Structure formats: C-alpha cells, structure tokens
Amino acid sequence: MMAIAGTKSGHQFMFLSDAADSCAAPYGELLCAPLDDTQAQDRLAQFADVVTYEFENIPCSVVQRIESAVPLHPSSLALSIASDRLQEKSLFRQLGMGTTDFFPVDSLELLTEAFSAFGAGQAAILKTRTQGYDGKGQAVINQPAQIADAWEQVGQVPCILEAKVKFSREVSMIAARSPSGEMVFYPLSENVHREGILRLSIARVDDPLQQQAEAMARRLMEHLDYVGVLALELFHVGDELFVNEIAPRVHNSGHWTIEGAATSQFDNHLRAVCGLPLGDTAVSQSVAMVNLIGTVPSEKAIAEIANATLHVYGKTDRPGRKVGHITLVDDSKTGSDVFAENLITLLDMVGEKELASALPFVATNS
Amino acid sequence: MMAIAGTKSGHQFMFLSDAADSCAAPYGELLCAPLDDTQAQDRLAQFADVVTYEFENIPCSVVQRIESAVPLHPSSLALSIASDRLQEKSLFRQLGMGTTDFFPVDSLELLTEAFSAFGAGQAAILKTRTQGYDGKGQAVINQPAQIADAWEQVGQVPCILEAKVKFSREVSMIAARSPSGEMVFYPLSENVHREGILRLSIARVDDPLQQQAEAMARRLMEHLDYVGVLALELFHVGDELFVNEIAPRVHNSGHWTIEGAATSQFDNHLRAVCGLPLGDTAVSQSVAMVNLIGTVPSEKAIAEIANATLHVYGKTDRPGRKVGHITLVDDSKTGSDVFAENLITLLDMVGEKELASALPFVATNS
Numbered sequence: 001m002m003a004i005a006g007t008k009s010g011h012q013f014m015f016l017s018d019a020a021d022s023c024a025a026p027y028g029e030l031l032c033a034p035l036d037d038t039q040a041q042d043r044l045a046q047f048a049d050v051v052t053y054e055f056e057n058i059p060c061s062v063v064q065r066i067e068s069a070v071p072l073h074p075s076s077l078a079l080s081i082a083s084d085r086l087q088e089k090s091l092f093r094q095l096g097m098g099t100t101d102f103f104p105v106d107s108l109e110l111l112t113e114a115f116s117a118f119g120a121g122q123a124a125i126l127k128t129r130t131q132g133y134d135g136k137g138q139a140v141i142n143q144p145a146q147i148a149d150a151w152e153q154v155g156q157v158p159c160i161l162e163a164k165v166k167f168s169r170e171v172s173m174i175a176a177r178s179p180s181g182e183m184v185f186y187p188l189s190e191n192v193h194r195e196g197i198l199r200l201s202i203a204r205v206d207d208p209l210q211q212q213a214e215a216m217a218r219r220l221m222e223h224l225d226y227v228g229v230l231a232l233e234l235f236h237v238g239d240e241l242f243v244n245e246i247a248p249r250v251h252n253s254g255h256w257t258i259e260g261a262a263t264s265q266f267d268n269h270l271r272a273v274c275g276l277p278l279g280d281t282a283v284s285q286s287v288a289m290v291n292l293i294g295t296v297p298s299e300k301a302i303a304e305i306a307n308a309t310l311h312v313y314g315k316t317d318r319p320g321r322k323v324g325h326i327t328l329v330d331d332s333k334t335g336s337d338v339f340a341e342n343l344i345t346l347l348d349m350v351g352e353k354e355l356a357s358a359l360p361f362v363a364t365n366s
Numbered sequence: 367m368m369a370i371a372g373t374k375s376g377h378q379f380m381f382l383s384d385a386a387d388s389c390a391a392p393y394g395e396l397l398c399a400p401l402d403d404t405q406a407q408d409r410l411a412q413f414a415d416v417v418t419y420e421f422e423n424i425p426c427s428v429v430q431r432i433e434s435a436v437p438l439h440p441s442s443l444a445l446s447i448a449s450d451r452l453q454e455k456s457l458f459r460q461l462g463m464g465t466t467d468f469f470p471v472d473s474l475e476l477l478t479e480a481f482s483a484f485g486a487g488q489a490a491i492l493k494t495r496t497q498g499y500d501g502k503g504q505a506v507i508n509q510p511a512q513i514a515d516a517w518e519q520v521g522q523v524p525c526i527l528e529a530k531v532k533f534s535r536e537v538s539m540i541a542a543r544s545p546s547g548e549m550v551f552y553p554l555s556e557n558v559h560r561e562g563i564l565r566l567s568i569a570r571v572d573d574p575l576q577q578q579a580e581a582m583a584r585r586l587m588e589h590l591d592y593v594g595v596l597a598l599e600l601f602h603v604g605d606e607l608f609v610n611e612i613a614p615r616v617h618n619s620g621h622w623t624i625e626g627a628a629t630s631q632f633d634n635h636l637r638a639v640c641g642l643p644l645g646d647t648a649v650s651q652s653v654a655m656v657n658l659i660g661t662v663p664s665e666k667a668i669a670e671i672a673n674a675t676l677h678v679y680g681k682t683d684r685p686g687r688k689v690g691h692i693t694l695v696d697d698s699k700t701g702s703d704v705f706a707e708n709l710i711t712l713l714d715m716v717g718e719k720e721l722a723s724a725l726p727f728v729a730t731n732s
Contacts (some may be wrong), residue, residue, distance in 0.1 A: 004370065007392065010662060010678025010690065026373065026392060262673055262695070276669040284651070296376060303642040307628055312376025324376065329628070 001258065001311070002054060002250060003027035005266035011274075014047045016040055023314040035062045045069035052228060052273045054249050056083045057131050073179075073227035073273040074248040081224070082248040085129050085160050095219050098242045100235075101163040104129075108151050114161040115147055123164040126150045128157050138196065140164065165242060167235035171204070174254035175217035176229045176268040176278055183221060184268060184278045185214045186261060189253040191233075192355050197320065199352050201253045202288045203260055212241050220246065229254070229269040252291070252322070259309050259327045260287030286330035286339045290346045294319045297349045302326060305342050367624065367677070368420060368616060369393035371632035377640075380413045382406055389680040401428045411435035418594060418639045420615050422449045423497050439545075439593035439639040440614040447590070448614040451495045451526050461585050464608045466601075467529040470495075474517050480527045481513055489530040492516045494523050504562065506530065531608060533601035537575070538567075540620035541583035542595045542634040542644055549587060550634060550644045551580045552627060555619040557599075558721050563686065565718050567619045568654040569626055578607050586612065595620070595635040618657070618688065625675050625693045626653030652696030652705045656712045660685045663715045668692060671708050 003013045003024050013028030020032050029047075033040035035058055044051060044066060051072040053063065056079060063076040081087045092099040103114035105126070115124055128137035139150035141161075170193065174186040188207040192200040204210075217232055231251030235242040254265040263271075263279025271278050295317045302310045305328070312324040326346055330339040344356050369379045369390050379394030386398050395413075399406035401424055410417060410432060417438040419429065422445060429442040447453045458465040469480035471492070481490055494503035505516035507527075536559065540552040554573040558566040570576075583598055597617030601608040620631040629637075629645025637644050661683045668676045671694070678690040692712055696705040710722045 004374065007680075008370065008678070009665065009676040010680070026394075028392075267675075271669055274665075276666055279669070280672050299375065299640075300642055303637055303645070306646050309633075310375040312374070314373075314376070 001255070001264075002052075002266045002269060005264060006270050009267075009270075011270065014044055016044050021316065026314075035059065038065070041066050042069070050273050052269070053079075056248055058083075071273075074230070075224070075227070078224045078226055078230075078248045082246050083130055085127055085132070085245065086158075088246055089160065089162075091220075091223070092243050095223060097216050097219070098237075098240055099244070100165040100242055102160045105159050105161050108148065108156075111151055111159070111161060112144070112147055115141060115144065118161075118163050125162045125164055126154055126159050127162060128154050128159050130158075136196070165235055165237055167237045167242070169236045170244075171207070171209070171213070171234050171236055171241070172201075172251065172253040173213040173217050173232040173234060174229060174251055174257070174265050175214070175221060175232070176265070176272045177221040177226050178272045178278055179227050179275050181222075182278050183218060184281045185210075185217060186254060186257060186265070186281045187283050188213055189256070191253050194352070194355065195320075197291070197293060197322070198252050199291050199293070199350075200288065200347065200355055201256055203256055203283050203286070205283050209236065209241055216241065216243055228272045229265050252325075253289075255311070255325050256287045256289040256327050257281075257283075258311075259329055260285070286336060288328045288339075288343050290326045290328070290343075290350055290352070291322055292324040292326065292350060294321055294323065296324050301349060302346075305345055306338070308342065308346060367621070367630075368418075368632045368635060371630060372636050375633075375636075377636065380410055382410050387682065392680075401425065404431070407432050408435070416639050418635070419445075422614055424449075437639075440596070441590070441593070444590045444592055444596075444614045448612050449496055451493055451498070451611065452524075454612055455526065455528075457586075457589070458609050461589060463582050463585070464603075464606055465610070466531040466608055468526045471525050471527050474514065474522075477517055477525070477527060478510070478513055481507060481510065484527075484529050491528045491530050492520055492525050493528060494520050494525050496524075502562070531601055531603055533603045533608070535602045536610075537570070537573070537579070537600050537602055537607070538617065538619040539579040539583050539598040539600060540595060540617055540623070540631050541580070541587060541598070542631070542638045543587040543592050544638045544644055545593050545641050547588075548644050549584060550647045551576075551583060552620060552623060552631070552647045553649050554579055555622070557619050560718070560721065561686075563657070563659060563688070564618050565657050565659070565716075566654065566713065566721055567622055569622055569649050569652070571649050575602065575607055582607065582609055594638045595631050618691075619655075621677070621691050622653045622655040622693050623647075623649075624677075625695055626651070652702060654694045654705075654709050656692045656694070656709075656716055656718070657688055658690040658692065658716060660687055660689065662690050667715060668712075671711055672704070674708065674712060 007027050015024045016031045018034050022030055031040045048070055051066055051070055060076055060080045063079050066072055067076050086104050089099055089102050105111040105114050123142045126139045139153040141150050170191045171188045177183045187203050187205045188210055189201045190204050191198055229250050231247040233244045235244055250265045250269050257264045260283055262282045268279050296312055302308050307329045309327045315323050328343055347353050347356050373393050381390045382397045384400050388396055397406045414436055417432055417436055426442050426446045429445050432438055433442050452470050455465055455468050471477040471480050490507045492505045505519040507516050536557045537554045543549045553569050553571045554576055555567045556570050595616050597613040599610045601610055616631045616635050624630045626649055628648045634645055662678055668674050673695045675693045681689050694709055713719050713722050
C-alpha cells in the first residue's frame with residue numbers, strides 16, 4: 001500500500017524481501033534475497049534516495065548497514081527499541097508513560113520468581129522480547145502450574161513477563177514526524193482483536209483521550225528524533241492510557257486512513273521519509289476497517305454495501321493470514337444508523353458478527 | 367489509474383498497447399504489439415474475463431474481433447458511434463438532444479457550400495470525423511478566405527463543419543451504467559481548456575443543469591444499452607446544454623473523483639464492466655483538478671498545499687502531453703477561501719494563473 005501511494009505520485013521503488021511472492025513486486029523491482037545478503041543491500045542503497053521498512057522483525061544489523069550508506073527512516077535506533085519489548089517498555093517508563101508492570105525473564109527460575117512477585121490472583125502474559133507478531137510468541141499464565149508450559153511454549157528465549165491488565169478498550173495512535181520536527185496525529189483508532197489478530201478498527205474523532213495519546217506520541221518521537229509514521233498500541237485503563245507497544249512503521253489499525261482521512265498513513269510516511277511537508281490528517285466522516293483473515297469474501301457482496309472499499313493484497317489465502325481489508329465510510333446522506341448496519345453486515349460476512357457487541361454504538365443497532 | 371483501482375481490489379490485468387513505454391505496464395502483463403495483431407488479441411481474450419478500453423481512437427474492427435471472443439464493454443457499437451463525430455452528432459439529434467448545427471463535408475466544394483450555408487458572420491470549426499484528440503484535427507474558420515487553409519490543415523479527410531457556438535461555460539457529465547441497467551451520475555464537472563487541452567476541472571455539486579445533463583446521459587446509455595463509464599462533453603448555452611461529444615471511457619474531467627467522490631470513476635467503470643453493483647457518486651466537499659501538461663512541478667511545493675494530491679503517470683515529459691494531475695479538495699476546517707487560494711497557487715505553479723478568472727468563485731478571491 002505504501003508503494004501504491006508512492007507510485008501514484010511518481011516515486012519509483014525497489015524492494016528487498018526474502019519472500020518470492022512478495023505482494024509489493026508489481027510496484028517496482030523486487031530483490032528476492034535473504035535480508036542479510038550484502039550484495040542485495042548494496043543494490044538497494046545504490047538505487048534509493050531514501051530507504052524505509054514496513055515490518056519490525058528485521059535484524060537491526062541489516063538496517064544499520066544500509067543506514068551507513070543511504071538515508072534510512074525510521075532509524076536503526078528506533079527499530080532496535082521497538083523490536084525489543086524490554087527496551088521499549090523501559091523507555092516508556094523512563095519517559096513517564098503509563099505501562100503495565102513487567103519483569104525481564106531469561107530462565108524458568110526468573111519466570112517463577114517474577115510471577116510470584118505479582119502476587120496471588122494476578123494473571124500474567126509471557127512475551128518473547130523479540131519477533132512477536134499477531135499474538136505469536138505469547139503465553140498467558142493464570143496460575144503457577146502453567147509456568148513451565150508457558151516457558152516451553154515461547155521457546156525458552158529471553159522474555160518479559162507482564163501483568164495482565166484489565167482494560168476497557170484497545171486503541172492506537174498513528175502519528176508521523178518529519179526530519180524538520182513537524183508532527184501530525186490521526187484521530188485515535190479503536191481496535192478489536194480476536195486470537196491476537198486485529199479484526200476491526202474504528203476511527204474515534206474527538207475521543208476524550210486523544211490529547212493524552214498525542215502527548216505520548218510526541219514525547220516518544222521527539223526523544224527518538226523519529227522520522228516516519230509511528231504507531232502506539234494503547235490500553236484504555238480507567239481514565240488513562242497505558243502504552244502496550246510501539247511499531248516503527250505504518251500500522252494495520254491505520255489502514256482506514258486511505259479512504260477515511262485527508263492524507264493516508266502511507267502518504268504521510270512517504271512524505272516524512274522524503275522530507276516533504278506532512279499532509280492533513282483530518283477525518284470528516286465515520287470510518288471503520290474490517291480485516292480479511294485467511295480468505296476474501298465475494299466481491300459482489302461487498303460491492304452491494306454502500307461506501308465499502310475492498311483491498312486485496314495479492315497474498316495466497318492461508319488460515320490466520322491477513323489477505324486484505326475492507327474500509328467502510330459513512331454515507332453522509334443516510335446517517336450513522338446505515339453505517340452501523342453496514343458494519344454489522346460486513347462483520348457477519350467475515351464471520352465476526354459477535355465483535356459488533358464490543359463496540360457500544362454498534363451494539364445499540366444490532 | 368483504472369489498473370491501480372482494480373489491482374487494489376484484487377483484479378489482475380493484461381494490457382494490449384502499441385506503446386512500449388505504456389504507463390500501465392507496472393500493473394499487469396503488457397502485450398506490446400500493434401492493436402490489430404490477432405495473436406495478441408487472442409491472448410488477451412484468453413486471459414480475460416472481461417475486456418475494456420480507455421482510448422476511443424482504436425479501430426472498431428479490433429474491438430469487434432475481441433468482442434466476438436470474450437465479454438467486452440463498452441460495446442463496439444458505442445465505440446463506433448463515439449469515435450465518429452458525424453455518427454455521434456446524428457445520434458444526439460435523433461434523441462432530441464441540443465447540439466450545434468453541423469454539416470458533413472467530404473471535399474473542399476462541400477466545405478465551401480456548408481460554410482456559406484451558416485450565413486455571414488457565423489464562425490465555424492472544421493473537425494475530422496475520426497481520430498480527433500486534445501484539439502488535434504480541428505481548424506477554426508472565421509471567413510471564406512480561411513476555408514482552403516483549414517481543409518489543408520485537417521488533412522483533406524472526411525470532416526464535419528460545426529457552427530462555432532457561444533457558450534458561457536464547458537461542463538461534463540460522467541455517468542456509469544451496469545449490465546443490469548443500474549445507472550449512477552457524478553456531479554457536473556466544470557472544465558476550462560486552453561489550446562484545446564483540458565487544464566482545470568471543478569466539481570459543481572447542485573449545479574442547476576445537473577438534471578438536464580443526467581437526462582441526456584440516461585437517454586444515451588439506455589439507447590446504446592451501454593455498459594461502463596460514459597463521459598458527455600457539454601456546452602452551457604443560455605439556459606440549456608448542448609452536447610458536444612461523448613467519450614465511451616473514463617474521462618480526464620472525472621479524475622477528481624479519485625479523491626473527491628465516494629467511489630472513483632475508475633472503480634465504477636470496473637464495477638460496471640464486471641457486472642457488480644455500482645458505487646456511490648456522492649461528493650461531500652469542494653474538489654478541483656489541475657492537469658500537469660508537459661512537466662511535473664516540484665513535489666515539495668505541491669506537498670506544501672493542504673489537501674493537494676499529486677498523480678504522476680510515469681510518462682516521459684513532452685510539450686503538450688498530459689503527464690499527471692493534481693487534485694485539490696476543500697479542507698472543511700478552513701473553508702472555501704482557503705480552497706480558492708490554494709487553487710490559484712496550484713494554477714500559478716503550472717503557469718495557468720490567468721485561468722482562475724474564468725471561474726467566478728475563484729475570481730472573487732484572486
């Protein structure tokens with residue numbers, strides 16, 4: 001989607017990917033090679049005026065090597081922090097941002113110690129420090145008897161143990177910063193996950209926690225001298241936001257910005273990494289995004305829903321894989337009841353109708 | 367732009383083009399061959415579930431041959447009429463639609479006769495019946511002394527001579543019809559040409575002539591059993607609309623629909639030719655399009671203008687060639703004064719500042 005945005009405005013792309021079926025391939029030249037292939041890295045650096053990435057599970061050494069040859073954003077510093085749960089959570093604390101309690105654990109002994117330190121009745125989540133994605137590399141521990149299994153399950157690698165937090169909702173802040181220090185912030189996205197995978201996002205214009213989330217994003221981006229789009233995944237706990245993790249890239253919960261905002265997150269990421277003025281993030285209508293997991297429903301059924309736009313990524317269908325998404329915007333002529341009805345129809349179509357009840361304004365219409 | 371729209375929603379494309387540098391190439395498989403290459407036509411027909419075209423100067427025989435093998439829209443009938451000024455103007459008359467007076471002329475003698483038949487003081491335009499494009503194949507005749515030169519200039523081919531009409535403005539109607547007979551209509555686009563080339567289009571929501579234009583489009587599409595997007599180029603003369611010509615394809619004056627309308631003309635064309643329900647054409651904000659002729663201005667300067675989106679087609683720069691366009695939408699937070707100011711800035715950037723005075727609401731702000 002970044003390449004589509006950039007191609008339209010006249011940019012040219014080269015991609016380095018270890019996947020032969022990379023869905024970006026149609027939009028430029030694909031270097032299909034292991035990410036640590038230095039010849040491929042050199043070709044990329046030679047071709048490009050600026051390099052970026054859209055996945056944080058890349059070895060930092062790869063990014064550092066390319067960064068030494070050509071401008072690259074977000075920086076390897078931002079990547080190294082965002083791709084290590086211990087480093088990122090430590091930074092949140094350092095900057096005075098609310099986050100759940102956690103302990104680093106490198107062994108079964110430390111894990112057992114940490115779990116008991118939380119106290120009786122406190123459930124916890126064991127998460128690998130690196131390489132987590134869509135709920136992978138995680139295990140819930142409700143009682144001491146589950147500790148050994150959890151340690152097995154995550155592969156006995158360096159982890160953090162987090163206290164499981166009771167939140168009223170999950171939201172994300174998508175923000176962007178340019179090399180000049182200009183910053184823009186999208187309205188909060190309210191997100192619903194199932195089985196660790198994002199299923200539904202709804203833009204929340206004028207959310208009472210917008211300012212709090214913007215302040216967090218501003219603090220992080222300034223501290224890191226950050227360039228590009230940054231996503232903050234946040235828990236709404238009581239009256240405040242806990243930051244769960246950050247992603248140094250465009251984010252699934254911001255895909256609705258393509259149709260829903262004046263400038264999409266992809267356009268703003270490209271503007272930022274190219275040193276251009278950032279674009280308006282205003283959202284003037286209701287907008288939601290439904291992920292397509294594993295398979296794409298009938299195009300005809302989707303086209304029958306007013307103001308639904310289908311995005312298909314060109315990936316092979318596979319259970320649990322994000323193969324596309326649908327954006328739904330409000331038809332200003334028909335009002336919010338129709339929007340809610342259409343959203344329920346879409347959720348039903350992807351087998352997620354029960355998620356509608358998670359969203360107050362949708363529930364009143366179901 | 368059609369392929370970009372279709373690729374996003376999961377369609378796959380094959381293109382037949384006689385241009386090796388076809389700017390659609392990145393979005394599918396390019397068959398670079400003369401259009402009348404029957405092997406290439408057969409490959410296209412074998413690949414495709416449905417075939418369409420985006421340029422009307424294609425030999426009808428090519429379209430007929432492909433149409434006999436695979437569904438193709440708009441039909442060769444629609445193409446044959448739209449690509450011949452005599453046939454299209456005769457159809458306008460047959461359907462009772464206002465159009466300027468005209469005579470078919472096949473020789474210098476008939477041309478001389480026709481010009482004098484208009485009467486003294488009536489200027490005329492000589493236009494080739496086929497292959498006209500961006501003002502090419504046209505010559506203005508103000509007085510009898512210019513007749514012979516005009517006949518030379520258009521190449522002494524079958525023509526029509528049209529009475530030059532005094533219009534207050536040029537507008538276009540972009541409409542779409544699906545195989546089921548469903549029709550949708552975009553708000554009128556007001557268009558400004560210079561040297562026969564479209565420079566500027568502005569969406570006119572609630573234009574008093576909207577209904578008249580929709581009625582014309584409806585009559586034409588029903589008469590032709592039309593499938594796809596149809597563009598009507600219209601002159602506003604007194605209180606009524608004269609239809610100048612039709613284009614059986616997506617149209618430059620509808621490019622603003624990408625950012626400006628709920629569904630773009632490209633999406634609706636694809637929906638129509640694929641037999642899908644058509645999408646909403648609602649326009650909820652001010653929107654204008656400025657063509658980039660010959661060259662693309664600085665991306666940075668464009669990015670500094672709020673709500674301006676740059677489209678670059680990837681064509682080699684060449685004087686008089688349409689190499690891209692910029693869409694400007696209204697920032698609802700700042701109001702129409704800012705929109706008008708930004709539009710003037712954009713026109714200035716492409717060397718067309720004087721065009722602003724052609725548009726009443728812009729002129730008051732300049």
